[in-house]
Amino acid sequence: MIREAAPAIRPREDMRSVGEAVSAIALTHPAGRRWWIAFAGATALLGLFAFTLAYLLYEGVGIWDNNNAVVWALDIASYDWWIGVACGSLLVSGILLLLGAEWRGPVNRIAETVALLATAAAGLYPIIHLGRPWFFYWNLPYPNTFGLWPQFRSPLLWDAIDIVSFLVVTLSLWYIGLLPDLACLRDRAHAEAARQTEAVAPTRRIAQFRAQAYGVASSGWRGSAAHWQIWGQAYRIVALLGVLLVVSVQTGASVMLAGSVMPGWHGTLMPVSFLIHAVLSGVGVTAALVVLVRGVYALDGLVTDRHLDALARLMLCLGCASAYCYGAEFFDTLLNGDSGGRAVLVRRMEGGHALAFWMAVLGLVLPPQLFWSGRARRSPLALAAAGLLVAVGAYADHMMILVVTLTQDFLPSSRLPYSVDLWGVATFVGSVGLFLTLVLLFVRYLPPVSITAIRRLVPAGSSGESAAPRRKDEAEREAPLWGVAATFPTEAELAAALQALSPLRGRVRLDGYGPVPMPRTLRALGLEGRSILPYALAGALGGGAAFYGMCIYATAYDYVFLIGGRPRFSWPSFVVPSVSFAMLTGCLAVHAALLWLNRLPRLNHPAFNIPGFLRASDDRFFLAAELPEDGTDLARVERRLAGLPPGGGRPLATARIPR
Amino acid sequence: MNGNADDRPSGFGTAQLFSPGADAIYRLVLMTLASCLVALPVLAAGIVRSNYVTGVGIAPSQPLPFSHKHHAGELGIDCRYCHTSVEKEASAGIPPTHTCMTCHSQIWTGSDMLKPVRDSYTEDKPLVWKRLNKLPGYVYFNHSVHVTKGVGCSSCHGDVTSMQMTYRANAFEMQFCLDCHRAPEKNLRPPAEIWNMEWKPPADQASLGPTLAARYHVRGGERLTECGICHR
Numbered sequence: 065m066i067r068e069a070a071p072a073i074r075p076r077e078d079m080r081s082v083g084e085a086v087s088a089i090a091l092t093h094p095a096g097r098r099w100w101i102a103f104a105g106a107t108a109l110l111g112l113f114a115f116t117l118a119y120l121l122y123e124g125v126g127i128w129d130n131n132n133a134v135v136w137a138l139d140i141a142s143y144d145w146w147i148g149v150a151c152g153s154l155l156v157s158g159i160l161l162l163l164g165a166e167w168r169g170p171v172n173r174i175a176e177t178v179a180l181l182a183t184a185a186a187g188l189y190p191i192i193h194l195g196r197p198w199f200f201y202w203n204l205p206y207p208n209t210f211g212l213w214p215q216f217r218s219p220l221l222w223d224a225i226d227i228v229s230f231l232v233v234t235l236s237l238w239y240i241g242l243l244p245d246l247a248c249l250r251d252r253a254h255a256e257a258a259r260q261t262e263a264v265a266p267t268r269r270i271a272q273f274r275a276q277a278y279g280v281a282s283s284g285w286r287g288s289a290a291h292w293q294i295w296g297q298a299y300r301i302v303a304l305l306g307v308l309l310v311v312s313v314q315t316g317a318s319v320m321l322a323g324s325v326m327p328g329w330h331g332t333l334m335p336v337s338f339l340i341h342a343v344l345s346g347v348g349v350t351a352a353l354v355v356l357v358r359g360v361y362a363l364d365g366l367v368t369d370r371h372l373d374a375l376a377r378l379m380l381c382l383g384c385a386s387a388y389c390y391g392a393e394f395f396d397t398l399l400n401g402d403s404g405g406r407a408v409l410v411r412r413m414e415g416g417h418a419l420a421f422w423m424a425v426l427g428l429v430l431p432p433q434l435f436w437s438g439r440a441r442r443s444p445l446a447l448a449a450a451g452l453l454v455a456v457g458a459y460a461d462h463m464m465i466l467v468v469t470l471t472q473d474f475l476p477s478s479r480l481p482y483s484v485d486l487w488g489v490a491t492f493v494g495s496v497g498l499f500l501t502l503v504l505l506f507v508r509y510l511p512p513v514s515i516t517a518i519r520r521l522v523p524a525g526s527s528g529e530s531a532a533p534r535r536k537d538e539a540e541r542e543a544p545l546w547g548v549a550a551t552f553p554t555e556a557e558l559a560a561a562l563q564a565l566s567p568l569r570g571r572v573r574l575d576g577y578g579p580v581p582m583p584r585t586l587r588a589l590g591l592e593g594r595s596i597l598p599y600a601l602a603g604a605l606g607g608g609a610a611f612y613g614m615c616i617y618a619t620a621y622d623y624v625f626l627i628g629g630r631p632r633f634s635w636p637s638f639v640v641p642s643v644s645f646a647m648l649t650g651c652l653a654v655h656a657a658l659l660w661l662n663r664l665p666r667l668n669h670p671a672f673n674i675p676g677f678l679r680a681s682d683d684r685f686f687l688a689a690e691l692p693e694d695g696t697d698l699a700r701v702e703r704r705l706a707g708l709p710p711g712g713g714r715p716l717a718t719a720r721i722p723r
Numbered sequence: 724m725n726g727n728a729d730d731r732p733s734g735f736g737t738a739q740l741f742s743p744g745a746d747a748i749y750r751l752v753l754m755t756l757a758s759c760l761v762a763l764p765v766l767a768a769g770i771v772r773s774n775y776v777t778g779v780g781i782a783p784s785q786p787l788p789f790s791h792k793h794h795a796g797e798l799g800i801d802c803r804y805c806h807t808s809v810e811k812e813a814s815a816g817i818p819p820t821h822t823c824m825t826c827h828s829q830i831w832t833g834s835d836m837l838k839p840v841r842d843s844y845t846e847d848k849p850l851v852w853k854r855l856n857k858l859p860g861y862v863y864f865n866h867s868v869h870v871t872k873g874v875g876c877s878s879c880h881g882d883v884t885s886m887q888m889t890y891r892a893n894a895f896e897m898q899f900c901l902d903c904h905r906a907p908e909k910n911l912r913p914p915a916e917i918w919n920m921e922w923k924p925p926a927d928q929a930s931l932g933p934t935l936a937a938r939y940h941v942r943g944g945e946r947l948t949e950c951g952i953c954h955r
Contacts, residue, residue, distance in 0.1 A: 209771060209898050210901075211896075211897055211899075211900075212901075254740050279740045279741060284741075624945070666746060667740070667741035667746050667749055668740075668743045672739050672740070
């Protein structure tokens, strides 16, 4: 039943309307009152979090009612759940980006944000569940006075490295994706500030400050063809690093359980089902947030039924995979398992914590089955409800895995009952408050859907309102000259003009600016061969090798600590943290290359003097020809541009740009 | 933003959002933050190792200015004359006032400097010395096993016979203990050298050390670095 896919964008949208619609959310704050109510609720929960953490620090982890048998309960379940949500949404965003799914615009940004903020919530748990949280850094390799190294064979250390790397990679992916959108916001805010200054509006100072804040955040992004080229590569490489890191992170979280001999944990299926449930819960939370943002900000023109449909299908696939995991576990345990494993399975279904099991099955397996129906797939309400149910189910699954196994050890003497404690719940609810507060701040101040990615869906030339060719303003003729600039309605015309100027390339520095990535312009500039892959590879391989070397040096030479008969060269166990660390250093290298190769940050640049340059992040394409100091070739550049045929490179306007 | 798109300024003459100097400031801030990321941990690591924190080389004021240099160095009184239990017990022992008075009931009996000692004796109240070498409660340390198995006083306490006022010679951090526990043969001495405060490893320590370790039945490496050796 292959049908023509629904359009991923409403047909009437053009580049400018997309930018307007999205940047208006951040700049004019249309959902004012509802936002404040939600924000008040979220900050109340955040306050609860602060209160529980203060009590936790004062009183100790005993407040969660964990005991000698059930050492891990809500704390680790919450951590696993948060990091699972983060991994899932990062994986979705990364894979959509790597596959070049052209409709991804509205989903990617929200998925990346969920990944980042869920990591922030997750990252606190490993710290606060320590007996003495202020010594959390003891888990990291740092120059200490103990003469000791951390135990690199332990998944506990892997987790510490994973979390740090994951935070850096999600932050980086999120920020790189955001960079051009921040520039768009900066330019819209700048235009607004200019308007207010002209009108001597009382809020003009604030408007100027807001524009500058976005300006600093966007690091002086100018939308040059070369910027876009490196940006696109950086975005994809960091997405790839993130996807690889997800596997490593979920391995760390699940091998901690699977590597033990406890019934219910000790299975090879564990890492797989962990990953599947992580991705499912990540998609669920992302879908719920997509629906929320779409509804509140009336973005149905940009977040179309096609997106809801895609998310629902993804949830359906993962729901089926989850059903397979449960089925395989039952089958394997009943047919092949030992009595301990069978007892755990039975206790899961009908023991004291059976509620967790049934919530997990009903939440993870059943709601996605709704999406066999096409109508349900296009219903925002069904999607959001299923997304939340799936997230609840994933939490219950973690709870079930941890608590049912731990309440009954092999020894009857180490069996202790556990019941969920109010403080544990309060801690988790508080961490939800942290997440929601940050989500609300994000939708308030930043573009909740990707302007850049959605603009790429706009058919070329749809913004081509015809403007009469116009001569430059002569007022700045006396100032020393930086170059000549020309304006075009489409990238094709910009590329044609650059092609026509290319014989001058040796003496004149040419560049093109625009609101979307510009592959044709790159070809005309002769830059298409540039790649930051070597930097990324060098960073990742160098960092990974250095970490691996450190593990070997520490474990086999400097701190030989033979325990449990583990070999000095426990090389397989060093792979996981080394891979995580490689992703971290690769990501840092990409970031450094992105800034360095683009000569950013550059807040003040002559290109910003080009008349109407604010529209370079909107719907115009600009050519800049930077002249040598003595200003020769000025006439030649202007003559060549003026000589081009209309529609084949003739600019809408040209201007001389002062230094 | 709300209004007609065309009444936004066309941008002709729109000023730069930032002055040219802003770049320098922004880059300076970024570089400062990046270097802080490296510099702060290095600084912290340096501070915790500094004498200011560890107290190495700092002689606190004591109830009276007792000089190890004078008594143990110039007069040659044996360590064990005062620290009597060092060969037999976990603690080396702080001498009671009676030990001081064995001599000072006879010599320097009128000295002002020694008045606290005489007061302590007549009032039957011990002198309260400021402790220099402290170990945390979770560290088990035994003097006797060290001095009877070839570890001399000065290996940990430094050349006390040269200290006018006594100070801490080493920061007793775990690294310090482990350096020796991982390779004890580098610091083992023959029994005659235990009390020698100026002992330096001789030229043939590389061959002498393992012989001594065998003689003392010291098993280095994996045995002495077990957690339970010190943390019981």
